[in-house]
Amino acid sequence: MIDLSHGFSRRKFIAHTSCFGAFYAVAQLIPLPALAETLGIDSRVSQTPIVDKGFASVRKIGNGLYATISDPSKGNTTLCNGGFLAGKDGALLIEGFTTTAGASFQMDALRTVSQVPVKAALDTHYHFDHSMGNAFYGANGVPLWAHASAAKRIFENYMPLQGADQATALAPYAKRIKDAKSDAERQHAQSDLNAVTGLFQIVNSSILGLPNHPIDPAKLPMTIDLGGLSAVLESHPGHSGTDVIVRVPEQNVVYTGDLLFNGWYPVCFDEQATVSGWRATLAKFAAFDKDTLFVPGHGQICGQEGIATIREVFDDIAAQAEKMHKAGVPVQEAAERYVVPDKFKNFPIFAWGFTIGPAITKLYAEWQAK
Numbered sequence: 001m002i003d004l005s006h007g008f009s010r011r012k013f014i015a016h017t018s019c020f021g022a023f024y025a026v027a028q029l030i031p032l033p034a035l036a037e038t039l040g041i042d043s044r045v046s047q048t049p050i051v052d053k054g055f056a057s058v059r060k061i062g063n064g065l066y067a068t069i070s071d072p073s074k075g076n077t078t079l080c081n082g083g084f085l086a087g088k089d090g091a092l093l094i095e096g097f098t099t100t101a102g103a104s105f106q107m108d109a110l111r112t113v114s115q116v117p118v119k120a121a122l123d124t125h126y127h128f129d130h131s132m133g134n135a136f137y138g139a140n141g142v143p144l145w146a147h148a149s150a151a152k153r154i155f156e157n158y159m160p161l162q163g164a165d166q167a168t169a170l171a172p173y174a175k176r177i178k179d180a181k182s183d184a185e186r187q188h189a190q191s192d193l194n195a196v197t198g199l200f201q202i203v204n205s206s207i208l209g210l211p212n213h214p215i216d217p218a219k220l221p222m223t224i225d226l227g228g229l230s231a232v233l234e235s236h237p238g239h240s241g242t243d244v245i246v247r248v249p250e251q252n253v254v255y256t257g258d259l260l261f262n263g264w265y266p267v268c269f270d271e272q273a274t275v276s277g278w279r280a281t282l283a284k285f286a287a288f289d290k291d292t293l294f295v296p297g298h299g300q301i302c303g304q305e306g307i308a309t310i311r312e313v314f315d316d317i318a319a320q321a322e323k324m325h326k327a328g329v330p331v332q333e334a335a336e337r338y339v340v341p342d343k344f345k346n347f348p349i350f351a352w353g354f355t356i357g358p359a360i361t362k363l364y365a366e367w368q369a370k
């Protein structure tokens with residue numbers, strides 16, 4: 001049984017669940033768009049993947065640079081994107097993925113192009129879909145790097161779910177569907193229940209692997225020399241409070257982790273997510289070189305147009321929220337009332353309570369703190 005009074009209240013559970021379940025729940029509704037035509041002619045991006053397993057493919061996107069792009073509609077082995085960098089002396093793997101099979105798949109892909117020792121694997125942040133395959137690295141003696149808070153947050157957020165009774169834990173979500181006062185509210189509550197159901201099933205079938213090489217954000221940026229290939233780690237606020245990106249300045253390539261959702265509504269539920277911080281980070285990305293290639297945490301590889309689009313999504317959420325705030329609409333109501341504009345109608349919203357709802361709640365809190 002779960003002691004609901006002890007660290008597992010509904011509020012806390014919402015705040016503590018990762019974006020993973022959300023992907024799981026709507027996975028079949030999220031076909032991966034093809035590479036944009038503009039990227040089709042980018043000489044850095046190989047047209048043919050070195051491997052394609054359906055759930056993810058790996059392609060060359062630079063000199064020693066590879067992107068692993070997931071297609072959630074074809075399975076949940078990886079769910080998030082990742083990639084790897086292979087220099088003359090060492091390789092860096094990016095992401096622990098949702099399963100050990102996902103992490104293993106990416107390692108195999110690396111080994112088809114390079115036999116250099118793996119210097120490290122990096123979780124770009126602690127969320128479930130980026131870290132539940134971490135045990136693969138432990139089993140293979142690969143040092144696992146992450147933001148200094150990531151290990152603690154994996155433990156705090158996912159440990160309590162292991163062995164918990166699913167029906168008991170999900171009861172508050174089922175109740176929200178029953179108590180909904182409108183169709184919209186009911187649909188939002190249902191999307192949240194789907195999300196946390198998926199989360200539960202995966203957490204309970206995973207063995208937690210904690211990063212053993214904490215990266216102190218105060219010591220970033222940090223340059224890693226892989227032999228003729230230098231990567232720079234940076235930390236930026238926005239998505240999870242543990243976000244680390246990998247930049248390859250010489251080739252204008254950036255692995256953003258979930259600081260970029262390309263063509264998706266951004267996942268803002270994390271207790272340490274900050275809408276103003278995230279928007280400031282995106283403004284920084286927009287100031288990177290105009291030919292920058294971004295490997296987002298979710299969605300297809302993109303150029304600066306992907307950054308412009310997610311900024312527009314945030315602008316739209318903020319504009320609608322501000323109108324409601326000024327009109328005196330209470331926060332809970334405002335969080336349900338956002339209307340998806342036509343231009344974003346194909347953008348996946350894998351769970352309302354992980355994306356738009358908390359974005360509005362956080363915006364209200366920011367305005368009220370002023």
Ligand SMILES: [Zn+2]
Binds near residue numbers: 019239258267
């Ligand atoms: Zn995330």
